[in-house]
Amino acid sequence: MPQTTGQTQPPSSAARQAAPAAPRPPAPTVPPEFDALPIWKMDPPKLVAMVKDPSSTVFQKAIACKKLAFVGGKDAIPPMAALLDHPQLSCYARFGMEPNPDPSVDDAFRAALPKLNGRLKIGVINSIGVRKDAKALDALTKLIDDGDPEIACAAAASVGMIGGMQAARVLESALGRTKPPVFPVAARACLLCAENLMPVNRARSLQLYHLLSGENMPKPVRLAALRVLNAAGPAPVTGKKWPPPTGEAAERDTSGFLGRRNR
Amino acid sequence: MAEQKKSVTRRGFGKTLAQAGVAAAAAGPVAAQIGSPAPGQFGPVVVGNYSPLDQITFGGIGLRGRGMADLRQLLGDQRVRFVAIADVRESAREMVKSTVDGYYKNNDCKMYRDPAEILARPDIDALLIATSDRWHGLMAIWAAQSGKDMYIEKPGAMSINESFAVADNVRRYGVVFQSGAQRKNQYSFEFAVGLARSGKLGRLTAVHADTAIGLGAVDAGGHSWWPEESPIPDPLVFDWDKWLGPCLWRPWNSAYPDRGRGEFWDFHAGLLEWASHTVATAQWAADMEHTEPVEYVPDGTTFRGDGLIQRYTVYCRYANGLQLILRNHSWGGLGSCSNRFEGTEGWVEVGDSGRIEVSDNLKSLVPKRTGTRYDPTMDHIRDFLHCIRSRSAPRADAEKTCHTHVASHAAWICAQLNRKLTWDPAKRMFINDEEANRMRGRAYREPWRAEALATSM
Numbered sequence: 001m002p003q004t005t006g007q008t009q010p011p012s013s014a015a016r017q018a019a020p021a022a023p024r025p026p027a028p029t030v031p032p033e034f035d036a037l038p039i040w041k042m043d044p045p046k047l048v049a050m051v052k053d054p055s056s057t058v059f060q061k062a063i064a065c066k067k068l069a070f071v072g073g074k075d076a077i078p079p080m081a082a083l084l085d086h087p088q089l090s091c092y093a094r095f096g097m098e099p100n101p102d103p104s105v106d107d108a109f110r111a112a113l114p115k116l117n118g119r120l121k122i123g124v125i126n127s128i129g130v131r132k133d134a135k136a137l138d139a140l141t142k143l144i145d146d147g148d149p150e151i152a153c154a155a156a157a158s159v160g161m162i163g164g165m166q167a168a169r170v171l172e173s174a175l176g177r178t179k180p181p182v183f184p185v186a187a188r189a190c191l192l193c194a195e196n197l198m199p200v201n202r203a204r205s206l207q208l209y210h211l212l213s214g215e216n217m218p219k220p221v222r223l224a225a226l227r228v229l230n231a232a233g234p235a236p237v238t239g240k241k242w243p244p245p246t247g248e249a250a251e252r253d254t255s256g257f258l259g260r261r262n263r
Numbered sequence: 264m265a266e267q268k269k270s271v272t273r274r275g276f277g278k279t280l281a282q283a284g285v286a287a288a289a290a291g292p293v294a295a296q297i298g299s300p301a302p303g304q305f306g307p308v309v310v311g312n313y314s315p316l317d318q319i320t321f322g323g324i325g326l327r328g329r330g331m332a333d334l335r336q337l338l339g340d341q342r343v344r345f346v347a348i349a350d351v352r353e354s355a356r357e358m359v360k361s362t363v364d365g366y367y368k369n370n371d372c373k374m375y376r377d378p379a380e381i382l383a384r385p386d387i388d389a390l391l392i393a394t395s396d397r398w399h400g401l402m403a404i405w406a407a408q409s410g411k412d413m414y415i416e417k418p419g420a421m422s423i424n425e426s427f428a429v430a431d432n433v434r435r436y437g438v439v440f441q442s443g444a445q446r447k448n449q450y451s452f453e454f455a456v457g458l459a460r461s462g463k464l465g466r467l468t469a470v471h472a473d474t475a476i477g478l479g480a481v482d483a484g485g486h487s488w489w490p491e492e493s494p495i496p497d498p499l500v501f502d503w504d505k506w507l508g509p510c511l512w513r514p515w516n517s518a519y520p521d522r523g524r525g526e527f528w529d530f531h532a533g534l535l536e537w538a539s540h541t542v543a544t545a546q547w548a549a550d551m552e553h554t555e556p557v558e559y560v561p562d563g564t565t566f567r568g569d570g571l572i573q574r575y576t577v578y579c580r581y582a583n584g585l586q587l588i589l590r591n592h593s594w595g596g597l598g599s600c601s602n603r604f605e606g607t608e609g610w611v612e613v614g615d616s617g618r619i620e621v622s623d624n625l626k627s628l629v630p631k632r633t634g635t636r637y638d639p640t641m642d643h644i645r646d647f648l649h650c651i652r653s654r655s656a657p658r659a660d661a662e663k664t665c666h667t668h669v670a671s672h673a674a675w676i677c678a679q680l681n682r683k684l685t686w687d688p689a690k691r692m693f694i695n696d697e698e699a700n701r702m703r704g705r706a707y708r709e710p711w712r713a714e715a716l717a718t719s720m
Binding site: 030031034035036037040059062063066069070071088089090091092094095098099100101119120122123126127129130150153154157160185188189191192195219220223224227 | 385407408409410435436437487488489490491511512513697698700701702703704705706707708709710711712714
């Protein structure tokens, strides 16, 4: 245990007594069939077996997936991937798989993509984005045009999270053909993509920011892009020029604390 | 001078100001700049009576106990116009509407079940967000992506990854963010931080943060249990799916909303219940708000179903060697959320009691005003409102809150694993500890993601 200076020790036992611990409520009574602790104490092989076992309850499989998120190896992926189409356990399977660094997780998510629909498909698309799986870009590109706008939005968002030059091309193209509700999601994804490209390809990044500063863009995206462009340098000389003040407005030129200047 | 001050009444002050303005205008701009203005001539040009264009239009998301306290403070500021509430509970929606409409004496406050509808309203400038912990991070991210400024209750994020995502989105979209760490605007804490930052404690050796019991670990049995399944309520009255939000699915039981978030790991952020306040103050005192400690060592962490049960300490160390010490016991008995800062030339300890304890050599510096407990929320909200106007950073902005949260989450992961951890702030990861790194995030239940809903913004 690290030691601190003498002053970090309690000043006196009297002071400690002055701050008694607040009374604690009793621990909840947990039904044995819904008690996570025995499952939590299992070794990974037993957890994998529990996920595989058809006789395991939904609760048992759920907690086993939760624990495997932190300790699961490559062998834990196939049984969890088999739950991706389960209405209740799909989120637990993704919870268990998403932080696992093994590349077979990405293979499993990509393989599941064409087999799923609705919310469960969206969940897998979201996980692919979190894991930044560039191999999924082709599949996600097609899904941006999916008939279900929620799937299309999820696909656009994940392309942005994956980032890179191909993602930038995909999103640039999507901005030219999509409509709300997909368009604003594609714009936000493109903004993220532009930001991530800045350290590696500044010119391409600024090109995207210019695109996103257009007047047809969602206002928050447009303002975000304009701030980056302002930080990058002044507007081009060919930009819009405001006419100088004329008439009475020009005569009232008293700007500056010292009054009329340049006269 | 004293006599002159006495002679100026509130009404007289306004008259003096107006006369000075008329005289200056008559004499022309040059005359107005000659000589220094007399005392009493300074003051706001426009006082009160904010026009609708001057006002900041607010909406609220998930306001109940703490949120209602914030709302009452917010309504008291003339700059604010509160126009809408979104909540998954019908009763909560109606309570807020009743309060707001009663205050404005109209029937204008709109109610929504889905927060996406508030996010899509272009007339709303800012949001008051006081949902339960599990929704804070996503709501903050969506609010930023919608271009809304936000005052958001703490803890602001459920994981390390979510903490960074919130700060990144707030920076990317340039919105103003104030976390509900209101002690950053409370006098006793300001005083203690001032001693540390001004050098009056000498060279700092340790900063302490009282992190209370800390809510339970993921593997603490009770924290992952499921109460018995009940019939799901009518979503118009209580939308269970949206209440559960990004958390892992579980069968409905009224125990979740009734008994609070603290009993279930999925719904709370562990040590951050208090660390959101006390680590924030400690990092402020140590001038370490831009980073996190690099080393975490647990001592005495034993979890029961509902939290850390024994006196525990997590010893953290910054890259410069300074210690941040998280503990669940207050040494001086100064009340909840206490902090203690120690240096080579003295120490100071403060807490929610408002009292300030210092080493003998610093006693002459402690002002007489101590000893009063008060709610600093209004000052904290004012800080936020000022920054909405100036587009500058409030005291608990997203960047500082992010580092506070990351430090606290790292300490909590350390306590749960009960082993020493080393953190790399630049890489945003633990060094040589895969299990700890896997605990940096929590996968969201479908369809939720850290990206705005498909609105027509």
